[in-house]
Amino acid sequence: MLTSLYIKNYALIDELEVKFENGLTIITGETGAGKSILLGGLALVLGKRADLSQVKNSDEKCIIETVFDVANYDLKSLFKSLDLDYEVNTIIRREILPSGKSRAFINDTPVTLDNLAILSDYLIDVHSQHQTMQVTEDDYQFKVIDALAKNQIVIEAYSGILKDYKSLQKSLEKLQVSKTELIKEHDYNLFLFKELNEIQLESIKLEELEEQYEELNNVEIIGEKLSIAKSILNTEDVGVVDQLNAAKQELTRISSFGKSYEALRERLSSINIELDDILVELDNLEEKLSSDPRELERLSEQLRIVNNLFQKHSVSEIDDLITIKTELQNKIDDTESLDDSIADLEKKIHKLEAELNQKASEIRANRKKIIPLLVSKLEAILSDLGMPNAKFKIDLEELNHFTPNGKDAIQFLFMANKGSNFNELKKAASGGELSRIMLAIKSILADYIQLPTIMFDEIDTGVSGEISNKMGAIMKKMSQRMQVFAITHLPQIAAKGDSHFKVFKTDKEDVTLTQLKKLSEDERIVEIAQMLGGLNVTESAMAHAKQLLN
Structure with missing residues (x-):
């Protein structure tokens, strides 16, 4: 989980340090207050390319530093493979120098952006409306199904055999040439x-x-x-x-x-x-x-x-x-x-091929068994999120060749309304529907695997009323198993948070600065009341805010 964030000399931020806790953390603020700046700074820690134009004062060094508690993530082998010192409280620091060059460190060890990105994938998942298309990609769909099917061990075994199989095939091709x-x-x-x-x-x-x-x-x-x-x-x-x-x-x-x-x-x-x-x-x-x-x-x-x-x-x-x-x-x-060598290789390849077919069949059987449950869970959650007629159909097609995902091709088919036809998810679902589908999938996954910290960036756009309340409830439930951040404009979601931060701008000596503040209980009431009724807070808005918080 993300325990702290430090930003210095980045965009409109002069210097900011904030500590976070587990559970559901809410971040609110007016449009343009600087929520995107926070995400931009976080993206640098996750391995994004640096840009000198992002530095507030080009004469000074820009620093973004995060601390992650990785005790529950089982990452010791990953740290070893990246030649890094494993620390339960892992510090990731990114620096942009006045020259425009940038440096990255994990536990004070210099690292490449590629290695930084590899580790970051296990630590935090920043999810916005723009990233909802991920749910339409085959690899992600297999990840979802295999998590529910508990295919991890058999897939690891399959992957190891597939690696040997491909290596022997390359050797055979060289011998034949x-x-x-x-x-x-x-x-x-x-x-x-x-x-x-x-x-x-x-x-x-x-x-x-x-x-x-x-x-x-x-x-x-x-x-x-x-x-x-x-x-x-x-x-x-x-x-x-x-x-x-x-x-x-x-x-x-x-x-x-x-x-x-x-x-x-x-x-x-x-x-x-x-x-x-x-x-x-x-x-x-x-x-x-x-x-x-x-x-x-x-x-x-x-x-x-x-x-x-x-x-x-x-x-x-x-x-x-x-x-x-x-x-x-x-x-x-x-x-x-050479003929003897080729025959020996072909014999080994046939043996591995039989093992791969056996593992692929086991993977497929587990997938087919779990698909009805996944469909049922998805449709139930989407019904709560204002899509009562949403229907899913997940097709598996057996291939005649081996892929990293076994011998299956997968297709998520979706129907949003009665009387329409099933179609590919990316063609059948709108942006708002995809956001709700992604939230539903993430909430299901949270019950089966240890997900990294997730940050929902305004995926509730276009949602209001009771549906937003249900979305907040889903996020709240997810936060019982993982750390969840929600950047939101909806008071119904904001009220579900275990902690609440506000992003706002201030003017200091003709300079506009972005700041982040953790709200007290009284300040939360005012903030949610303003989200309900605007800057001029009324008694009814205050009462409604208290009701939501209670």
Whole structure:
């Protein structure tokens, strides 16, 4: 319930603070006194977009702050989902800065307007004649019927299954699209994979392959050069080895004359040993060297294949080709296993579909069972509200697809007068009739679910006499279960209030201000007497006012 409202620097309000209690709260005032200003300020707290033109003094900050007692609303999970601190006395504050920017806070935590609006829907319902069309909307009509049918638990279960069902359907659609695309590529991928697989990439060492090819391809020149090298090293008398031995003998003769000569002799000895090893290696290489045209052709073909694959796949390493082969293998496997995945998903979807059908049937059965009671209650209340011939018919049509409201389409049909035909509610009911229908529905709902604070903004327009008395009685009864505000021009309704506030204007230093005052019992009598007979209060008006209050 709304426990307090603070407004500063908004429209014609300089500063206003008021506290509210449970029950039926009446707000009255002359036309133009500023009741709409109060609603406008409240709308900002409910998430409406801010407008700098609404600020009274553009050099100062505008503040609207409300406090709601949310103990009975079971909102802890909602606060958690919005990442907000839960407080029994929840403070909502809206600020409009001189720059035109606005800020919103819930329990001192900054919030977006979207989150503010989400929470506000659970706290207060401002209802005016302009909002009566809500009763003609399918979602609202389902909400009414399901509240009476006590469908909340089964609808929550249905909604959870529907969420999973839609998620699996999306996954199935993606798989089916993937299958179509993969099938187009499957044959080509398979060709590429076989091409890569046939040459056994994992066993190829490209550097060795190229080296073997170069050796076989140049076997004659290699043999010739090896022979020349051996000749240079080992030709008798003039070869490098003999010449080196001669040089070593000369150094041997003088090695005893100094360490430096001995060191040179030893270095020549080392070179001599190394040359002997080189000659042995040259002999070995020459012996192994042989021409093999078939092997050369095999190596050439293998290199040609590898280079073609490099060019085709725009890579330069064997490892890159192996990676591509693995990727192709995965695509082929995916394509070949896709049917299994699709079949598995379809099986799960069929299972959820059966569960949804079962829940939807349960929801529909509960709705059909409660519709006669809702129709009866509506017609009885509307009869009291001056519509004795009003008749309702609520049709449910089973759909062949799932919706957030089950598998039903709903239609509220209405007939205002005898002899006329049933028609859609939005076409058959006038604005005044819709207001009374909405009041009737809200009063019925109050007996079944915890409604938020409701503020009726002059929904009694065009109503007078005994009907207004009945409307007031309905609001009074609703206020036993919830907090109800009624902005009204009718004394019969005003007299039903548990508390009564008056909106009025005052002039202060050439400035007009809107103020809100809680009336005492004596002030209420005068206010209701003025509502009955005008500003010049007569004794009969005072007596009538007292009678209404009693």
